[in-house]
Amino acid sequence: EDLSLWTRQNFGIPFTGFICGYMLGLLMGTRYGFFLGYLGLEPYVMLAAGSIMKIPEVLLLPLGILTDSFPIFGLHCKPYLLIAWAIVGTALLMVSLWPLPDPYHCIGPDGNYDYMLPPCNPEAHEAKNFYVACSVLITFGLALAQVSGDGLIIQYSQKEPIESRGKIKAEIMMMMTAGMLTANLTVAFLMNSKEYLGTFDWGLGYDGIMILALALVCLLFVATVFFVREPKTVRLHRSRSTIRSNIKDSWTLMKSGAFMGILMFGFTTQMMVHINTTAGPLVKSRWAEVKVLPAQLYHMGSSVAEIAGVFLVRKYLLQSSWRRIFFSACVMAVVLDAIPAFLTVFGIIRNQYFYLGEEILAALPMAAIKLVSGLVLIEMAEPGREGLAIGLMGTVTQASAPFGTAISNQIFALFQPNLSDVRNFETDSDAFRRTVAWSYVVSYVTTLASFFLVYLIPDQKAEAQQRKESWGHSRSYGVLVLLLPGCCCCYSLVLLVLTNLESTACLSWVGGNGCD
Numbered sequence: 001e002d003l004s005l006w007t008r009q010n011f012g013i014p015f016t017g018f019i020c021g022y023m024l025g026l027l028m029g030t031r032y033g034f035f036l037g038y039l040g041l042e043p044y045v046m047l048a049a050g051s052i053m054k055i056p057e058v059l060l061l062p063l064g065i066l067t068d069s070f071p072i073f074g075l076h077c078k079p080y081l082l083i084a085w086a087i088v089g090t091a092l093l094m095v096s097l098w099p100l101p102d103p104y105h106c107i108g109p110d111g112n113y114d115y116m117l118p119p120c121n122p123e124a125h126e127a128k129n130f131y132v133a134c135s136v137l138i139t140f141g142l143a144l145a146q147v148s149g150d151g152l153i154i155q156y157s158q159k160e161p162i163e164s165r166g167k168i169k170a171e172i173m174m175m176m177t178a179g180m181l182t183a184n185l186t187v188a189f190l191m192n193s194k195e196y197l198g199t200f201d202w203g204l205g206y207d208g209i210m211i212l213a214l215a216l217v218c219l220l221f222v223a224t225v226f227f228v229r230e231p232k233t234v235r236l237h238r239s240r241s242t243i244r245s246n247i248k249d250s251w252t253l254m255k256s257g258a259f260m261g262i263l264m265f266g267f268t269t270q271m272m273v274h275i276n277t278t279a280g281p282l283v284k285s286r287w288a289e290v291k292v293l294p295a296q297l298y299h300m301g302s303s304v305a306e307i308a309g310v311f312l313v314r315k316y317l318l319q320s321s322w323r324r325i326f327f328s329a330c331v332m333a334v335v336l337d338a339i340p341a342f343l344t345v346f347g348i349i350r351n352q353y354f355y356l357g358e359e360i361l362a363a364l365p366m367a368a369i370k371l372v373s374g375l376v377l378i379e380m381a382e383p384g385r386e387g388l389a390i391g392l393m394g395t396v397t398q399a400s401a402p403f404g405t406a407i408s409n410q411i412f413a414l415f416q417p418n419l420s421d422v423r424n425f426e427t428d429s430d431a432f433r434r435t436v437a438w439s440y441v442v443s444y445v446t447t448l449a450s451f452f453l454v455y456l457i458p459d460q461k462a463e464a465q466q467r468k469e470s471w472g473h474s475r476s477y478g479v480l481v482l483l484l485p486g487c488c489c490c491y492s493l494v495l496l497v498l499t500n501l502e503s504t505a506c507l508s509w510v511g512g513n514g515c516d
Contacts, residue, residue: 012227017172019220021179029187033196034206040104042420043281044409044511048499051405056140060394063147078230080148085221087141091134092214101127111194169374170314181303188296198292254478257471265456266397274404275446277439278412279419286425288355298356322372323454379464399485402492409511
């Protein structure tokens, strides 16, 4: 059977990866200019809104069970890809037709915002709820596309020879990165007006960018119909599977000691990585004075570096120790981030191009970490249960990201002077600089603390297979898989929703300054 993705029958699969990357790039790339600039959200509120947008990624497990349990016309992946893109298209259409509010901040004579004046349109904060809701719907569609699309990729990858297994996964990662690169280019030149923290006097609005994305999603929908082939695979369950049988199989996988190690490592590292200082967005916009165009161009540079990183790992490091790759990549990423951050905080070098340079360098180790995670999952997945394996891994790890953001808002709300008050950045006192610096130290320490759990992941493919055979099963593992993501998700969801409501965003225990 032809395993290449670059054929007429399979071309829709890498195109799907490209559009997934493009949509993710748009959601991330427009957040800085639209939510922080145009809508004028405080940094901790913007971070909370970003985490709420990711909540649907917690549903990867039930979505995986759905695709495995209910084939449509005998297919488990392709029909769900079509449903996913229909959902994304609907949300994009809603955003495109909804009228934009006026900017939150007053615009000065030079066309830039005057942050020292009272806001000209306080109601802009209330409009964020509509855009966050639509972004949640888009993320839900992308999550469904990820489960069904990655199910196809794992089916193809497991047919590869063991010495080259992982090449197809690497190709899809490169296509996703190329999509993000294209999204960066779109935002850089079409959404670079001063209203969105850019430098141009003209540009598309947020709704115009969504119209462009809608056109591409419609094109992908057609490509999925004609250029995606779902290969025949031997399922471990009968063809007309039931929810009951899938829940039983899910419980068996949850009780696996080998899979539990992977899940706990993913959960903890994801949570620690997302404990970030709330000062970051204003350090970037007020002290480094980063504008949209150079920010997106450097994002493009980091995307190219990420493609290069995936290519290097794919070509030279597929047989190297996964633990060593992870350890080295994390240390490199933290060091490269810390240098421009501290030099900017203490006013030694405040230049947007210097500040953004770490994004390109840090993309290499981050690409290695992403690819290693994908390779581990390929080895742990059972034939016929690809969607379930992806869903279980995704649910547990993604449940920790909003939890990390919620904890961040609570931790860094204790720092005084307030890290989310733009006036403190305008005053720029020595005492406040030291406060911001210590907040970065806390962020880096929590990231590096994840090294203590590196032995929860196997060292290479052979050890991964050995763990599957020798590590036993326990009901306590299954209970932990169910309770840990559930409790963390509920806790974080409550805090993040309260942060996004105007009446409760001021509460100190959600990250605010305290309500009068």
